[in-house]
Amino acid sequence: MAKDQNQNYEEFVKGLWRDNPVFVQVLGMCPMLAVTNSAINALTMGLATFFVLVGSSFLVSSLKQFIPKQVRISSFIIIIATFVTVIDYTLLALMPKVHKELGAFIPLIVANCMILGRQEAFASRNTVKLAVMDAMGMASGFMIALFTLGAIREILGDGALFGVKLFGDNFEPWIIMILPPGGFLTLGLILLCFNWFTVRKQQFLEKVAAAERSGA
Amino acid sequence: MDNLFWIFISSLLINNFVLTYFLGLCPFLGVSSSLETSFRLGMATTFVLIITALCAWILNTYLLIYAPYLRLVSFIVVIASTVQFIEMVIKKLSPVLFRALGIFLPLITTNCAILGLAIFATNRSYGLVEGLIYALGAGLGFTIAMVLLAGLREESELSDVPALIQGTAMNLIIAGILSMAFMGFAGLFSAV
Numbered sequence: 001m002a003k004d005q006n007q008n009y010e011e012f013v014k015g016l017w018r019d020n021p022v023f024v025q026v027l028g029m030c031p032m033l034a035v036t037n038s039a040i041n042a043l044t045m046g047l048a049t050f051f052v053l054v055g056s057s058f059l060v061s062s063l064k065q066f067i068p069k070q071v072r073i074s075s076f077i078i079i080i081a082t083f084v085t086v087i088d089y090t091l092l093a094l095m096p097k098v099h100k101e102l103g104a105f106i107p108l109i110v111a112n113c114m115i116l117g118r119q120e121a122f123a124s125r126n127t128v129k130l131a132v133m134d135a136m137g138m139a140s141g142f143m144i145a146l147f148t149l150g151a152i153r154e155i156l157g158d159g160a161l162f163g164v165k166l167f168g169d170n171f172e173p174w175i176i177m178i179l180p181p182g183g184f185l186t187l188g189l190i191l192l193c194f195n196w197f198t199v200r201k202q203q204f205l206e207k208v209a210a211a212e213r214s215g216a
Numbered sequence: 217m218d219n220l221f222w223i224f225i226s227s228l229l230i231n232n233f234v235l236t237y238f239l240g241l242c243p244f245l246g247v248s249s250s251l252e253t254s255f256r257l258g259m260a261t262t263f264v265l266i267i268t269a270l271c272a273w274i275l276n277t278y279l280l281i282y283a284p285y286l287r288l289v290s291f292i293v294v295i296a297s298t299v300q301f302i303e304m305v306i307k308k309l310s311p312v313l314f315r316a317l318g319i320f321l322p323l324i325t326t327n328c329a330i331l332g333l334a335i336f337a338t339n340r341s342y343g344l345v346e347g348l349i350y351a352l353g354a355g356l357g358f359t360i361a362m363v364l365l366a367g368l369r370e371e372s373e374l375s376d377v378p379a380l381i382q383g384t385a386m387n388l389i390i391a392g393i394l395s396m397a398f399m400g401f402a403g404l405f406s407a408v
Contacts, residue, residue: 026384029241030328074296081289089285104335107288111328113242180236181399184392191385199380 008133015137021114022145023194028114032146033183035105039162042150044098046143048087048106050136053115055083057123057135064124076119077110084109114142152186153177220349223342227353230402233329234361235395240329244362245387254366255359257324262355264324265333267302268295269351272334273344291334299324329358364394 021027028049035045056079060067067075088106091099099106109115118138123131154160157177159167176182233239240261248254271294280287307314324330333354337347368390377386 026245029245030238032238033241034238074293077292077296078289081292085285085288088288104332104339107335108239108328108332110288110292111331176396179399180238181392181395183238184388184395188385188388188392191388192381195380195383195385 008129011130011133012137012140015134015139015141016144017141019138020141020145021138022142023191025114025117026191027117028112028142029187031105031108031112032149033180033187035102036146036150036153036183037178038154038158039147039150041098041101042146043143044091044095045102045105046139046146048091049109049112049115049142049146050139051087052080052083052109053118053139053142054132054135055086056080056115057118057131058128060119060123061126061128061131067124072124073116073120076116076124080115080119081110114138149183149186149190152190153182157182220346223346224349224353225404227350228357228360229398230404232357232361232398233332233354234358235391235398237332239332240327240358243324243327244358244365244391245384248362248366248387249369251363251366251370254362258355258359258362261324261327261329261358262352264299264327264330265351265355265358266348267298268330268334269337269347270344271295271298272337273342273347276338287338291331295330295334329354361394365390368394 015021019025022029022032031045031049036042056076059079060076063079084107087109088099091102091106118135122134126134151161154162155166156174157179159165159171159173174182177186227233231237234241234244243257243261247257272291275287275290275294279290303314333351337350342350365387369387372386372390381389
């Protein structure tokens, strides 16, 4: 039982950092860059993706015996598209303003390669419980990435977070950050920092290993 | 006529699909390592986009006025299967053309630019001709962006880039600078 719990935890945590869909696997870039011009848009997009990914992982892993191998990709896409339609209409009813700002990018969740990738690589081969844990981890990792990017861009480009002004009147907003080029530049710099961390960690581990060898 | 021209220029330069709407980033970052491949992929994408615009118009006019909530599902299914069907037809009729586009066609179907085009064209309620021109502009715009990035990447292979920034990080920063350059085209509209 303890082992079982451990595995659930492991599937959940790997999506947050080690296999983060955006920073490590570089998947799902289109919605990532297009909707992160403010923190609230980024968060809504993250939640919508969370719903779609968890829902379709659940359905795919429970139906895996009934889906013929030859048409599995098309079946996954139809399942994903159904969940996206549901969230599209839900957001339209509950948050019309945000829905309008996100515009065509809500339906475009269907084309997020991360979601299809998880179905093919994980949900269609594992039990329902593990698939849901994996989906929750991946979706949370995606949400963290979206929120980081959205917050950085809103703070620099608008001097605000969630629409609340952070600086005094003297702050000159860095407009380019909320325009399209800002998305590319910010993500490029974040990936640069991520690479730097990875390299540093590797060097550290090598040092530890070398020290252990010489000690022994 | 004037309107059609503006739709073309707008989707080609001002609202470039890759650099302004961030659509089709996966092939943009993934396949743009050589000029030759980028150009072919761009042409194949233009072709698929035109087919998409046609399919989207047919679906919108004849089917989706009765069942608007099926829009997403039917777009995906119809576009994917049409592209597969055309792939088979090309393979049969013109093996040369098939070799030129062949490997890319199935990849393109899952490109978000395809679905994005169908959705944008619907949202703006474009007619058939407007939709086709829009698709042509978007496809050529995609090709221009791909070829520009591929050219810059080929050049950067020869220069001394720090190991830390190589790969996706550098491509994104190059894309950011390209995107800034394309923002200059926004001035075209106010010139009218």
